[in-house]
Amino acid sequence: MLYWLADLLREHISGFGVFGYLSFRAILGVLTALGLSMMLGPWVIRKLDSLQIEQAIREDGPQTHLSKSGTPTMGGALILFSIGLSTLLWGDLSNRFVLVVIFVTFSFGLIGWVDDYRKVVEKNPKGLPAKWKYIWQSVFGLVAALMLYLTAADAHETTLYFPFFKNLSLELGYFYIALTYFMIVGFSNAVNLTDGLDGLAIMPTVMVGAALGIIAYLVGNIKFASYLQIPYIAGTGELVVFCAALVGSGLGFLWFNTHPAQVFMGDVGALALGAALGVIAVIVRHEIVFFIMSGIFVMETVSVILQVTSFKLTGRRIFRMAPLHHHFELKGWPEPRVIVRFWIISFILVLFGLATLKLR
Numbered sequence: 001m002l003y004w005l006a007d008l009l010r011e012h013i014s015g016f017g018v019f020g021y022l023s024f025r026a027i028l029g030v031l032t033a034l035g036l037s038m039m040l041g042p043w044v045i046r047k048l049d050s051l052q053i054e055q056a057i058r059e060d061g062p063q064t065h066l067s068k069s070g071t072p073t074m075g076g077a078l079i080l081f082s083i084g085l086s087t088l089l090w091g092d093l094s095n096r097f098v099l100v101v102i103f104v105t106f107s108f109g110l111i112g113w114v115d116d117y118r119k120v121v122e123k124n125p126k127g128l129p130a131k132w133k134y135i136w137q138s139v140f141g142l143v144a145a146l147m148l149y150l151t152a153a154d155a156h157e158t159t160l161y162f163p164f165f166k167n168l169s170l171e172l173g174y175f176y177i178a179l180t181y182f183m184i185v186g187f188s189n190a191v192n193l194t195d196g197l198d199g200l201a202i203m204p205t206v207m208v209g210a211a212l213g214i215i216a217y218l219v220g221n222i223k224f225a226s227y228l229q230i231p232y233i234a235g236t237g238e239l240v241v242f243c244a245a246l247v248g249s250g251l252g253f254l255w256f257n258t259h260p261a262q263v264f265m266g267d268v269g270a271l272a273l274g275a276a277l278g279v280i281a282v283i284v285r286h287e288i289v290f291f292i293m294s295g296i297f298v299m300e301t302v303s304v305i306l307q308v309t310s311f312k313l314t315g316r317r318i319f320r321m322a323p324l325h326h327h328f329e330l331k332g333w334p335e336p337r338v339i340v341r342f343w344i345i346s347f348i349l350v351l352f353g354l355a356t357l358k359l360r
Helices: 001-007 012-020 022-050 063-068 076-090 095-119 128-152 175-194 200-218 222-228 236-257 266-283 287-293 296-312 324-330 335-357
Strands: 159-161 169-171
Touching: 001 169, 022 236, 076 095, 076 236, 076 266, 095 128, 095 175, 095 236, 095 266, 128 175, 128 266, 159 287, 175 266, 175 287, 175 296, 200 222, 200 236, 200 266, 200 287, 200 335, 236 266, 266 287, 287 296, 287 335, 296 324, 296 335, 324 335
Parallel strands: none
Antiparallel strands: 159 169
16 A cells, blocks of 8 residues: 555655665565564453463373463464555555465465364364365465466466476476465465474474565566576566565564463464465475475474374374474473474575575
């Protein structure tokens, strides 16, 4: 909204031309989302607490988690509000990529909200049944995939590019829809699985989101894209504003979510943020690089798949408990050690992912 207003005013007042710069609006996006999260956080926590919207703790998990019973949850709504308002203020809402990302983020947030509401308000331990959760994730994921496929301007937008190789790529055709669906739904659930310790999921989300913002800027700039020999896709640069808002809101939420957490994200935040990262990775055509940077989310998901498969086939468990972070807890690692070490791994993977932009 303010971006459009500034665009009108700069015809009469030259100083408003600064709002045309992505870098400036990205900074404003970070600061706006961060400020909203920090200011509204205490009120949101008190409101959730007064409504008794509290996290239920599994009794079969690490016993140290039992002390967390009663901690307010559904704090992800604060993240989404901060991202949404910041993007509305500083983003170009006529950009089709921004609209798709907003649609994916808030539609998956709605799924998470229904699941959380049924668990903590209606006291239904099953929440939204897994079948219906998957059905709605599939519906929204396919809608987003079709929106991107049908509005693709050229073959660059539906081609899979491989890091480390200058000329290796694969035109996906209709398989682009399947890949997009997998990225959105898969990483939505991956972030949700990772969200099991205080701050464990939000910090890698912030780091990967920041890296995707950098990639979006480079892919959307024809000079940088040509220099780095990566695909140029007009309009992706505008996603920098959304990524900046994600980073700001995530850091603001971490202020209250760090160990010991005052509030939990809940599915409303985890499902939405994972889906947002997945669809942005598709739009900027760096899915493989995204897999590298999101290694923590991938490892957590793979640990659950391996655990379930092994138990069903052999009756034995590979890990003491899945997802992977619980395995290390049961080995005796204090929760803060698990969290920080996973953060460090995520930071290394993000740097490696960004380095692949030059290694062609």
